[in-house]
Amino acid sequence: MSKKVITAGIVVIGDELLSGRTQDSNISYIAKWLEPLGIRVEEARIIKDCESIIVNTVREFSKRFTYIFTTGGIGPTHDDITADAIAKAFNLSIDIREDAVRMLKQRYSDKELNKARLRMARIPKGASLIKNPVSQAPGFQVSNVFTLAGIPSIMRAMLIDVQDRLETGIKLYSIAVMAEGISEGDAALPLSMIEKSYNNVILGSYPNFNSELIGVQFVARGPDSEELKKVKLQLEAMVDNLKQTESIK
Amino acid sequence: MSKKVITAGIVVIGDELLSGRTQDSNISYIAKWLEPLGIRVEEARIIKDCESIIVNTVREFSKRFTYIFTTGGIGPTHDDITADAIAKAFNLSIDIREDAVRMLKQRYSDKELNKARLRMARIPKGASLIKNPVSQAPGFQVSNVFTLAGIPSIMRAMLIDVQDRLETGIKLYSIAVMAEGISEGDAALPLSMIEKSYNNVILGSYPNFNSELIGVQFVARGPDSEELKKVKLQLEAMVDNLKQTESIK
Numbered sequence: 001m002s003k004k005v006i007t008a009g010i011v012v013i014g015d016e017l018l019s020g021r022t023q024d025s026n027i028s029y030i031a032k033w034l035e036p037l038g039i040r041v042e043e044a045r046i047i048k049d050c051e052s053i054i055v056n057t058v059r060e061f062s063k064r065f066t067y068i069f070t071t072g073g074i075g076p077t078h079d080d081i082t083a084d085a086i087a088k089a090f091n092l093s094i095d096i097r098e099d100a101v102r103m104l105k106q107r108y109s110d111k112e113l114n115k116a117r118l119r120m121a122r123i124p125k126g127a128s129l130i131k132n133p134v135s136q137a138p139g140f141q142v143s144n145v146f147t148l149a150g151i152p153s154i155m156r157a158m159l160i161d162v163q164d165r166l167e168t169g170i171k172l173y174s175i176a177v178m179a180e181g182i183s184e185g186d187a188a189l190p191l192s193m194i195e196k197s198y199n200n201v202i203l204g205s206y207p208n209f210n211s212e213l214i215g216v217q218f219v220a221r222g223p224d225s226e227e228l229k230k231v232k233l234q235l236e237a238m239v240d241n242l243k244q245t246e247s248i249k
Numbered sequence: 250m251s252k253k254v255i256t257a258g259i260v261v262i263g264d265e266l267l268s269g270r271t272q273d274s275n276i277s278y279i280a281k282w283l284e285p286l287g288i289r290v291e292e293a294r295i296i297k298d299c300e301s302i303i304v305n306t307v308r309e310f311s312k313r314f315t316y317i318f319t320t321g322g323i324g325p326t327h328d329d330i331t332a333d334a335i336a337k338a339f340n341l342s343i344d345i346r347e348d349a350v351r352m353l354k355q356r357y358s359d360k361e362l363n364k365a366r367l368r369m370a371r372i373p374k375g376a377s378l379i380k381n382p383v384s385q386a387p388g389f390q391v392s393n394v395f396t397l398a399g400i401p402s403i404m405r406a407m408l409i410d411v412q413d414r415l416e417t418g419i420k421l422y423s424i425a426v427m428a429e430g431i432s433e434g435d436a437a438l439p440l441s442m443i444e445k446s447y448n449n450v451i452l453g454s455y456p457n458f459n460s461e462l463i464g465v466q467f468v469a470r471g472p473d474s475e476e477l478k479k480v481k482l483q484l485e486a487m488v489d490n491l492k493q494t495e496s497i498k
Contacts, residue, residue, distance in 0.1 A: 015451070015453060016453055016455060016468070017276075017277075017293075018280055018289075018290045018291065018292070018293065019280055019281075019284065019289075019290070019423075019470070020277045020278070020279075020280030020281030020282075020283075020284060020290075021423075021468065022277075022455070023274070023277045024273075024276070024277070025272070027266075027273070027295065028266075028269045028271075028272045028273070029269070030269075031267055031268060031269030032268075032269030033269075034269075035268065035269060040267075040268075041267045041268070041269075042267065042297060043267070043294065043295065043296050043297070043302070044266075044267065044294070044295040045292065045293070045294045045295075046276065046292065046293040046294075047292050048291060048292070053292070075433055075454075075456070076433050076434040076437045077433055077436070077437045077440060077441070077453075077454050078437065078440065078441040078444065078452075079452075079453055079454075108434075112434070112435075114434060114435070114437075114438070115438070116433075116434050116435075116437030116438055117434035117437075119437075120434075134458075135458070151456060151458045153458055154458065174268075174270075184324055184325050184326055184365075185325040185357075185361070185363060185365050185366035185369075186361075186363070186365075187326070188325045188326045188327065188363075188365030188366075188368075189363070189364070189365055191326060191327065192326070192327040195327065202264070203327075203328075204264060204265055204326075204328055205324075205326050205328075206265060206271070207324070207400060209383075209384070209400045209402055209403065219265070219270065221268070
């Protein structure tokens, strides 16, 4: 329990995610991947391929959170401007780097390595490269910002090379109690009483809803797994209680 | 073409979306729903159930964009704090409102309408209610901010009552050309040349990628559908050209 609270912010970059054309899956993947490392995602943003917005968002997040993950905008086409924006955010110069070119050469012949593809070797000065075992074009780390590809399969593969660079934090455990035929409004009072009796437990309730209410899932999260076992028993007792009240009505 | 550019920001509120427990689907749904109205989503954020963050985000978005849509945090439990945060963002008082209570009474008996459920009738002063045909507890509009439920089926039903309140903007059309066996890096140069020859066309390229490259989808968007037809022909010619070059190699 001597570990620190470690936080993260996620910045997903790409017009196609804001037009509704593409459904983002990178945010929830990164969040799930960070959970066992004890790193808590505090905020996620989906922003346009626009330099000033990328610069401002990265600068703000870099101050607020321990780690920042960006995805998207590091390909070979004219709308791939993330690398330049990250350089600008940290007032770094940017140029084609030989170690990144060597990575690209594992995939492309000299003839294929045209000007557009060489854009993928433009890396902010002093950045540390992040390996891409799928398509070779690397991501990179500048300060506390990890810049990854947008394509989910490549982004996920890049995280392997990121893991050892992260300080791990206080791990949060979670337990869930599913209650059918119970409504949030009936559980609200006992639920808040359970939460108040613990200092380090966060309780949430998530209704399952189609056209009609199916039930509620109660989720407790906290750093102490023994404490959560007690909370689980209390939640189960609460659900039994509410069901009895319901059947008396 | 005399219409204005109308913009939107989306704020998705809920810890469960940042732990990776729940995959958000509201952002892409709202973005797709706004597209035929000519309203462009400029940014989307997923934020925690934390009052100061909700307040700051809503204030910032309310200045930057024509319309803001928030989802989540208007239920009956202790972690549902969105209504109070919106009131604070606009320096409004907040209290239980009779018209909102009447809506809740369509669903709940007087006995069921406990203190927790009455929280769902707490509405910032002067707000206009948004009907909820699924579970009655209303959303509300304050200034240019529409506060909706987080449960997707309810959020979607609430949009019906929002539509007539929105000014429509310049509609963006889009065309897509799918090219198998072509790589973004080869298309980058001709693609940027096509984009430069039009003032109002945005071109994007989106690789289909599993473990290997399958192909690329080129998407053009713009306000002039006739112009997009020309762009489509140019993109198709570009793809044919690249395929011939590929087969000569």
